[in-house]
Amino acid sequence: MTRLLRSAFGALAFLMIAAPSFAQDEAASTPAAAERIEPQVRTTEHTGTFGGVRVPYTATIGEMILEGDDGAQEAVIVTTSYVKDPRDPSRPVFFIYNGGPGSGSVWLQMGAWGPKRVAIPSDARDDGAPPYPLVDNPDSLLDVADLVFIDPPGTGFSYLTSGTDKEKYYGLRQDARAVAEVIRRWINDNGRWSSPKYLGGESYGTTRTAMVVDELEGSTYNDVGLNGLILISTILDFAAREPTPGNEMAYVVTLPNMAAAAWFHGLVEAPSVEAIAEEARQFAIGPFATALLKGQDLPDAERAAVRARLSQLTGLSERYLDQANLRVTSQRFYKELLRDRGLTIGRLDARYTGTDFDNAGETPDADPSFYGIDAGYTAAINQWAREGLGFETDRGYNSIGSEPGQNWDWSLGSGWGRNAYLNVAPMIGKAMRQNSELRVFNAQGWYDFATPFFGAEYSLNRFGIPQDRITYEYYDAGHMMYVRDEDRVQLSEDLRAFIAAR
Structure with missing residues (x-):
C-alpha cells in the first residue's frame, strides 16, 4: 500500500471514529438538543x-x-x-x-x-x-x-x-x-x-x-x-386614567375618589361614603366636566362656582385648586390632602397614611398602602x-x-x-x-x-x-x-x- 493510500485510509478511519463525537458535540450545542426541563x-x-x-x-x-x-x-x-x-x-x-x-x-x-x-x-x-x-x-x-x-x-x-x-x-x-x-x-x-x-x-x-x-x-x-x-x-x-395635558377625562373619573378619601379622613361632611361618592359623581360628570372642557373660555363666575364646590368635595383649599387650574393630579392629592397633619395618603388604599422625609414636596416618597402590606x-x-x-x-x-x-x-x-x-x-x-x-x-x-x-x-x-x-x-x-x-x-x-x- 502506498504512503498516499495509507494516509487516506488513516484519515478515513479517524473520521469514522470521530464522527459520532463531532455529531454529539454539535447536537449538544443546538437549542433543540439542549437539556430539557422536566416540569415539577x-x-x-x-x-x-x-x-x-x-x-x-x-x-x-x-x-x-x-x-x-x-x-x-x-x-x-x-x-x-x-x-x-x-x-x-x-x-x-x-x-x-x-x-x-x-x-x-x-x-x-x-x-x-x-x-x-x-x-x-x-x-x-x-x-x-x-x-x-x-x-x-x-x-x-x-x-x-x-x-x-x-x-x-x-x-x-x-x-x-x-x-x-x-x-x-x-x-x-x-x-x-x-x-x-x-x-x-x-x-x-x-x-x-x-x-x-x-x-x-x-x-x-x-x-x-x-x-x-x-x-x-x-x-x-x-x-x-x-x-x-x-x-x-x-x-x-x-x-380615562392618565392625566396627560389635554386629557380632561382623567380628572373627571378620579374626583369621586378624592371626595371619598377626604370624607374618610374627616375633611368633608356627608352621612356616608356612598352619599359623598354620589354627590361627587354627579358634580364630576356635570358642572366639573363642563368647566374643564371649556378650557380658557371658562367664565370667571363659573370658575369660581366650580372651584368652591370642588373645595367642598375634596377638602383642598380654593387657593390650591385655583393654582392647579382646577386640575389636581392624584399624586399631588396624596401629598396635599393631609399636609397640615404631616401625612400622605395611599394610592392603592387612601385609608393608609405615611410620613415622608419632609413635608414640602409635591408628591409622596412612596405609597404607604403598598409598603404597609x-x-x-x-x-x-x-x-x-x-x-x-x-x-x-x-x-x-x-x-x-x-x-x-x-x-x-x-x-x-x-x-x-x-x-x-x-x-x-x-x-x-x-x-x-x-x-x-x-x-x-x-x-x-x-x-x-x-x-x-x-x-x-x-x-x-x-x-x-x-x-x-x-x-x-x-x-x-x-x-x-x-x-x-x-x-x-x-x-x-x-x-x-x-x-x-x-
Missing part, C-alpha cells in the same frame, strides 16, 4: 372549612412548559390548583391571576380566596416585621368552585427560559395567548371541558381578562365558553408554596416583577398604542353579545386611586356592553379590599351569590 408537579391532600362547609381537597402546584413552533421550551408557567374531592366535572372552576403587569397571584391567593391567608392588620396599619401568621381562610371559595391560580410569565415562580425573546410573551396580546393556552391545557388535562368556567383577576388582571376572553371565546376552532368574568379593581380604559404577603406565599405544598425551587417569588412591565408591548395593533387610546372594554362587550349567558361581576373599593371606581363604571357603561348582566359591588377599603376583614367576608359572600345565580 407536587400534589398534597388537605381538608378545610370554607363558607361553613367542610371540604376535602387536593392541592397541586406544578410547572407547565410552553413551547415555540420549533419545539424549544420558552416559558415555565406555575399554576396552583385547589380541587374538591372527589373530583366533580360538573363543578364550577375559577381561573385566577393578578395584574401588574408583572404581579404574581400571591395577592388574591394569600389574601382573598386561597385556603390559607396571611393575617396582617385589617385597619390600614403597617404589617410591620415578622412573624406574619398563616391562618385558615374560611372565606375561600372552595365550597362553590375549584380554584386555579395562574402566575403568567415573569411573575411568581414563572419564568422565560434562557434565550426566549421577551417580545413573544410580554405584551397585551402575547400575555393573553399564553394565559389562554395554560387555561385550555388545564381544562384538557383535568377533563373539565363541560364545567362552568369563571375567569378573573385584579387590577391589570381585569385588562388581562378582557384580552383572554377574546382569545378563549373569539377562537373559531378552539372556543372555550365562559360563564362569568370576575373583575376586581377594574382598569379597562387607560386613556408587601412583606407579609411575600413571606406567606413562600412559606405556603415551599412548606405547605412542597414546591422546590431556588428561584425567588416575584410578587411584583419589574421585567414584564419594563418590556411590555401595550399595542393592540393597527397603530393603536397605550398613549393613543387603549380601551379593552369593547372586548368584554363583544364576548357578552356573542355569549348570551356570560355575566360580569365588578368589585371596587371606595378608596382605590390605582383603578378609580368611577373609571370602571365609565368604561363598562359604554354602548355595546349589555348592562343587565353586570353586577357592581363596592367595599370600604381600597384596591385590595380583602385586606380589610369585613370586606373580605363580604366579597366572598357576594361572589358565592354570583356563582350560584348562573
Whole structure:
C-alpha cells in the first residue's frame, strides 16, 4: 500500500471514529438538543372549612412548559390548583391571576380566596416585621368552585427560559395567548371541558381578562365558553386614567375618589361614603366636566362656582385648586390632602397614611398602602408554596416583577398604542353579545386611586356592553379590599351569590 493510500485510509478511519463525537458535540450545542426541563408537579391532600362547609381537597402546584413552533421550551408557567374531592366535572372552576403587569397571584391567593391567608392588620396599619401568621381562610371559595391560580410569565415562580425573546410573551396580546393556552391545557388535562368556567383577576388582571376572553371565546376552532368574568379593581380604559395635558377625562373619573378619601379622613361632611361618592359623581360628570372642557373660555363666575364646590368635595383649599387650574393630579392629592397633619395618603388604599422625609414636596416618597402590606404577603406565599405544598425551587417569588412591565408591548395593533387610546372594554362587550349567558361581576373599593371606581363604571357603561348582566359591588377599603376583614367576608359572600345565580 502506498504512503498516499495509507494516509487516506488513516484519515478515513479517524473520521469514522470521530464522527459520532463531532455529531454529539454539535447536537449538544443546538437549542433543540439542549437539556430539557422536566416540569415539577407536587400534589398534597388537605381538608378545610370554607363558607361553613367542610371540604376535602387536593392541592397541586406544578410547572407547565410552553413551547415555540420549533419545539424549544420558552416559558415555565406555575399554576396552583385547589380541587374538591372527589373530583366533580360538573363543578364550577375559577381561573385566577393578578395584574401588574408583572404581579404574581400571591395577592388574591394569600389574601382573598386561597385556603390559607396571611393575617396582617385589617385597619390600614403597617404589617410591620415578622412573624406574619398563616391562618385558615374560611372565606375561600372552595365550597362553590375549584380554584386555579395562574402566575403568567415573569411573575411568581414563572419564568422565560434562557434565550426566549421577551417580545413573544410580554405584551397585551402575547400575555393573553399564553394565559389562554395554560387555561385550555388545564381544562384538557383535568377533563373539565363541560364545567362552568369563571375567569378573573385584579387590577391589570381585569385588562388581562378582557384580552383572554377574546382569545378563549373569539377562537373559531378552539372556543372555550365562559360563564362569568370576575373583575376586581377594574382598569379597562387607560386613556380615562392618565392625566396627560389635554386629557380632561382623567380628572373627571378620579374626583369621586378624592371626595371619598377626604370624607374618610374627616375633611368633608356627608352621612356616608356612598352619599359623598354620589354627590361627587354627579358634580364630576356635570358642572366639573363642563368647566374643564371649556378650557380658557371658562367664565370667571363659573370658575369660581366650580372651584368652591370642588373645595367642598375634596377638602383642598380654593387657593390650591385655583393654582392647579382646577386640575389636581392624584399624586399631588396624596401629598396635599393631609399636609397640615404631616401625612400622605395611599394610592392603592387612601385609608393608609405615611410620613415622608419632609413635608414640602409635591408628591409622596412612596405609597404607604403598598409598603404597609408587601412583606407579609411575600413571606406567606413562600412559606405556603415551599412548606405547605412542597414546591422546590431556588428561584425567588416575584410578587411584583419589574421585567414584564419594563418590556411590555401595550399595542393592540393597527397603530393603536397605550398613549393613543387603549380601551379593552369593547372586548368584554363583544364576548357578552356573542355569549348570551356570560355575566360580569365588578368589585371596587371606595378608596382605590390605582383603578378609580368611577373609571370602571365609565368604561363598562359604554354602548355595546349589555348592562343587565353586570353586577357592581363596592367595599370600604381600597384596591385590595380583602385586606380589610369585613370586606373580605363580604366579597366572598357576594361572589358565592354570583356563582350560584348562573
